[in-house]
Amino acid sequence: MTALTPRLRWTFSDGLTLVGRELGRLRQEPGELVAALVFPAVMVVLFGYVFGSAIQVPGGGDYREYLMPGLFSMVTFSAVMAVMTRVATDASRGVMDRFRSMPMARLAVPFGQTGADSLIGLLMLAIMVGAGLLVGWQPHRGLLPTAGAFLLLMVLRYALSWVGVYVGLAVKNDQVADAMVPLFLPFTMLSNSFVPTDGMPGWLRFLADWNPVSALTAASRELFGNPGAPSGDVAWPLAHPVATVLLWSAALLVVFVPLSVRAYNRGGR
Amino acid sequence: MPDPIVVAEGLHKSFGNTHALRGLDLSVPRGTVCGVLGPNGAGKTTAVRILATLSDPDAGHARIAGYDVVRDAGKVRARIGLAGQYAAVDEKLTGRGNLRMFGRLSHLSRREAHRRADELLERFGLMDAADRQVAGYSGGMRRRLDLITSLILRPEVLFLDEPTTGLDPRSRGEIWDSVRELVAEGTTVLLTTQYLDEADQLADDIAVIDHGQVIATGTPDELKATIGDRLDVELEDPAALSTAATVLNALAGTEPTMTGADQLSVALSGGGFRLADIVRELDRAGVAAADVRLRRPTLDEVFLRLTDRKETVR
Ligand SMILES: Nc1ncnc2c1ncn2[C@@H]1O[C@H](COP(=O)(O)OP(=O)(O)OP(=O)(O)O)[C@@H](O)[C@H]1O
Ligand SMILES: [Mg+2]
Numbered sequence: 092m093t094a095l096t097p098r099l100r101w102t103f104s105d106g107l108t109l110v111g112r113e114l115g116r117l118r119q120e121p122g123e124l125v126a127a128l129v130f131p132a133v134m135v136v137l138f139g140y141v142f143g144s145a146i147q148v149p150g151g152g153d154y155r156e157y158l159m160p161g162l163f164s165m166v167t168f169s170a171v172m173a174v175m176t177r178v179a180t181d182a183s184r185g186v187m188d189r190f191r192s193m194p195m196a197r198l199a200v201p202f203g204q205t206g207a208d209s210l211i212g213l214l215m216l217a218i219m220v221g222a223g224l225l226v227g228w229q230p231h232r233g234l235l236p237t238a239g240a241f242l243l244l245m246v247l248r249y250a251l252s253w254v255g256v257y258v259g260l261a262v263k264n265d266q267v268a269d270a271m272v273p274l275f276l277p278f279t280m281l282s283n284s285f286v287p288t289d290g291m292p293g294w295l296r297f298l299a300d301w302n303p304v305s306a307l308t309a310a311s312r313e314l315f316g317n318p319g320a321p322s323g324d325v326a327w328p329l330a331h332p333v334a335t336v337l338l339w340s341a342a343l344l345v346v347f348v349p350l351s352v353r354a355y356n357r358g359g360r
Numbered sequence: 361m362p363d364p365i366v367v368a369e370g371l372h373k374s375f376g377n378t379h380a381l382r383g384l385d386l387s388v389p390r391g392t393v394c395g396v397l398g399p400n401g402a403g404k405t406t407a408v409r410i411l412a413t414l415s416d417p418d419a420g421h422a423r424i425a426g427y428d429v430v431r432d433a434g435k436v437r438a439r440i441g442l443a444g445q446y447a448a449v450d451e452k453l454t455g456r457g458n459l460r461m462f463g464r465l466s467h468l469s470r471r472e473a474h475r476r477a478d479e480l481l482e483r484f485g486l487m488d489a490a491d492r493q494v495a496g497y498s499g500g501m502r503r504r505l506d507l508i509t510s511l512i513l514r515p516e517v518l519f520l521d522e523p524t525t526g527l528d529p530r531s532r533g534e535i536w537d538s539v540r541e542l543v544a545e546g547t548t549v550l551l552t553t554q555y556l557d558e559a560d561q562l563a564d565d566i567a568v569i570d571h572g573q574v575i576a577t578g579t580p581d582e583l584k585a586t587i588g589d590r591l592d593v594e595l596e597d598p599a600a601l602s603t604a605a606t607v608l609n610a611l612a613g614t615e616p617t618m619t620g621a622d623q624l625s626v627a628l629s630g631g632g633f634r635l636a637d638i639v640r641e642l643d644r645a646g647v648a649a650a651d652v653r654l655r656r657p658t659l660d661e662v663f664l665r666l667t668d669r670k671e672t673v674r
Contacts, residue, residue, distance in 0.1 A: 101467065108464040115461070116452040119493050185448030189509070192412045194437040195465045360415050 102196040109203025110210060113177075117211070127215055131222045134162055138285055139226055149287045152318025159219075159228040160240075160311035160319075161284025164304050166215050167248045171255045172275045174208050178259025179268035187260075187358060201256050201351050208252040209245065216244060231316030240314035243336050247307055250343035257347050260354040283329070284308045287319065300326035306335035365390040365548050366411065366517055370420035373406050373572075380406040381572040383420065388517075388550055388565070393543055395563030396552040399667050403572040404552040405445060408521045411550070412442045424517055441510030441518045445525065447502035448509075449494055455505050456481060456490040459512065466513050480508040484538060500531025507538060518542065520551040524558060536561055556659035566659075570667045583662045588629040590661065591638065594651040598622040604647045611641060622650075627657065627665065 117123060135155075143154035181187045190200050223229075230237040262268050281295070282288075282304035288296045299305055310332035312319050321329050328335040366388035373381040380403045388394040398404050409415040411422055413433040421428060427435040449458045456477055463473030481487045484504055494502060503523065510518060520539070524532040532555075539562055543549055553559055559566050560580050568576040568583070576583060591612070595604055598621050608616045608626045611633075616626035635654060642649050 105465055108461060112450065112453065112461050115457050116450070119452050119454065119457070184451070185444045185446045186450060188409075188414055188444060189442065189448040189462070190465070191414055192437060192440065192442045193462070193465055194434060194467065194513075199465075 098196065102198050102202065105196045105199030106203040106206055109199060110207040112203075113207035113211065128218055131162065131166070131215075131219045134165070135159075135222045135226055138162070142285065146286055148318050149289070150318060150320065150322060153227065155223075155226050156228050156317045157312070157319040158285065159223040160315060160317055161282075161308045162219060162223070163216065163244055163311055164282070164284050164307045165279045166219050167212070167244050167307060168251060168279050168304055169215075169275065170208055170212055170248045170251045171258070172272050173211070174204060174252045174255025175259040175262070176265065176268045176272065178204060178256050179262050180265040182260060182263040182358070183265045187355075191355075191358065197356060198352060201253070201348075201355050204256055205249060205252040208255070209249055212245065212248045212252075216241070228317070230314075232314065236314040236316070239333075240311045243310055243314070243333065244307070246340045247303075247336055250340040250347070253347040253351055254343060256351040257354060260351065260358060263358075278302070279304050282308060283319070283321075287321075289321075297326075300329055303328075303336070303339045305329060306332045306339065308332075310336050363390060364388055365425050366394070366422075366550060368407065368411065368420070368422040371407065371410060371417045371422060372419040373403075373410065373415070373417055379572055381410075381417070383573055384569065385574055386550075386567055388548060390516075390548055391543070391546050392564040393539070393549040393551060393562050395559035395566045396550065396569060397554075397556065397559055397566055397663055398552070398569040400554075402569045402667075404569065405521055406572075407569070408442070408444075408519050408550070408552060412440055412519050413437055414442075438513070439516045441513065441515035443503075443507045443510045443518070443520050443523055445521045447499075447506040449502065449505055451495040452493065454491050454493055455486055455497070455501075458494060458505065459509060462509050463512050468512070476512055480511060484508050485534075498531075500527050500534065503527060503531065503535060504538070507535065511542070515547065517548045517550065520549060522552055522554060525554065532558070556663055560659045568663065568666050576666050580659055583666075584657050584659065587627055587657055587662050587665050589627075589633070589654050590657045591626050591628055591633070592619070592651075592653045592655065593624045593626075593642070593649055594620075595622040595624075596648040596650045600647045603645055604642060604649075607641055607645045607647065611638065627661070628654075 138158050139155040143158060146154055148154055148157045230240070259268060262271070281299050282302045283299060284304060288299040288305065291299055306328045309321065309329050313332060364387040366386060368384055368386040371381045371384040384403065384407055386394070396404050396407065406415070410417050411424065411429060413429050413436050416430055421430070423429065424436045425439050429436050450461070453461065459477035459480060460473050463476050464470065468476060481490045486501065486504060489497060489501060494505065497505065507523065524535050527535070539549060551562060563580065565577065565579055566583055567574050576586070591608070593604060593608065595601060601622065601624070604624055605616050608624060612626045612628050614627055616624040619625045633654070635652060639649065639652055
């Protein structure tokens with residue numbers, strides 16, 4: 092056994108303790124779970140029935156079938172905001188400093204935070220899938236592509252949670268973090284999640300087509316066999332959505348894992 | 361004198377153009393309480409953060425129990441506890457949940473972490489609130505929880521950065537009692553504070569810092585002796601205030617402070633002042649004194665004098 096083994100073991104076990112912490116927080120505040128249940132229901136009703144009645148799905152098909160992959164994307168991208176807020180709160184309340192002053196594994200904090208977010212994300216995705224099934228959405232292409240779609244959603248979520256760690260450590264202030272949360276909405280709306288992009292003015296369409304949210308939504312639609320596959324002259328990310336999402340995930344991890352680990356280790360030095 | 365357990369030598373730290381520390385030296389003997397006093401921005405928190413391995417000095421070095429805070433940070437962390445200026449606990453968890461989590465993160469076994477949490481809650485009077493969310497705690501309870509969180513590993517050295525700022529007198533007294541108990545068990549405490557009576561109550565030695573340097577050290581009594589006794593004069597007629605001030609100024613060689621509508625106070629550096637002489641001088645100037653008293657200075661007065669906040673008749 093090398094000297095690295097106990098350190099790795101502590102990183103893992105401290106990370107698990109921090110995952111347990113997030114679950115403990117959820118248990119203390121069941122209101123957050125209720126909110127997490129209400130949110131998808133509201134979104135499904137609002138988009139599926141209110142806006143959906145006026146939106147034409149490209150190539151025909153049921154709007155709610157078209158919509159659900161967009162809502163899965165929205166839930167996935169919410170990871171950035173959720174993790175950023177949690178990390179910034181820890182940093183501003185001194186909890187982060189307490190971690191740093193303890194003899195615990197250094198990597199455990201960012202890995203614990205992102206690991207916990209994956210569990211929370213899985214729970215939210217499951218709730219969203221339940222809501223989708225209730226309103227008539229379903230995957231059509233069999234087990235493997237369906238599993239692939241969920242895997243893709245979770246992989247990108249994990250990569251995005253590292254962006255959240257970095258931004259949270261950078262802003263350090265829970266009030267600033269809270270003020271940044273509303274930015275999330277235009278970012279996810281400016282995509283193909285709720286309406287097709289071909290009706291948008293040129294520059295806006297360009298932004299929407301290259302928005303990673305659009306690639307994720309397009310990839311889910313493809314893998315679930317839901318309507319709305321773009322046809323004709325489409326931007327590269329939408330023509331190769333699965334590859335685009337994988338590239339984004341890899342790029343985000345390569346950039347933000349080292350940045351976040353460094354920011355955590357250096358914090359306040 | 362026993363070996364110092366906390367040693368800082370020539371610590372420098374800058375943030376941009378702000379020189380927070382300019383050659384700070386400290387030495388705290390094992391088992392004692394060192395009070396670090398200084399006005400806002402003097403560099404207290406910066407010094408504590410460096411000693412607690414949260415920040416690296418630009419120059420100079422520091423050792424805790426012989427371990428360098430930069431090179432042997434891990435060894436230092438296993439020996440220290442830190443309770444900062446804010447209660448650094450998870451507000452969404454219960455008190456017990458916090459202690460268990462930090463216990464696990466301190467690498468106690470699950471059983472040991474649970475046992476230690478209960479022990480600390482019991483001992484520091486938080487058992488009744490143990491299963492309530494910290495968000496619902498009072499300020500004093502939070503600080504107490506923060507303090508006991510830093511005790512999980514029975515630290516050799518405990519850093520307390522303004523542990524009672526913003527607390528009511530009763531909560532302050534409770535924190536003081538806890539600190540005294542810990543010291544009785546052999547813990548070394550380095551405490552920063554803005555409250556001079558806190559240092560007076562708790563500290564064996566005091567280091568006064570200003571502009572990132574130690575400007576005076578000593579026991580509270582030694583520090584009080586350095587600025588000499590104080591003379592308090594209460595006048596029969598407030599109209600005589602400025603005449604009295606002139607007389608006292610001439611006697612003491614420094615300007616007196618107005619401590620009330622008809623009261624003056626002045627530092628007497630050096631000895632040899634007799635109450636009778638002072639009363640006679642006042643008499644000769646036609647000032648009728650209701651009361652004249654000589655007394656030891658308070659630590660506040662020492663502090664104001666040392667940190668050069670000019671005290672004059674308004
Ligand atoms: N992270 C930082 N970035 C920039 N300046 C800083 C930073 N930390 C401290 N300073 C500056 O360094 C100086 C010393 O600050 P420090 O917090 O150590 O003072 P303090 O004695 O703890 O004051 P207080 O009594 O207000 O807590 C101040 O001028 C402060 O503005
Ligand atoms: Mg401070």
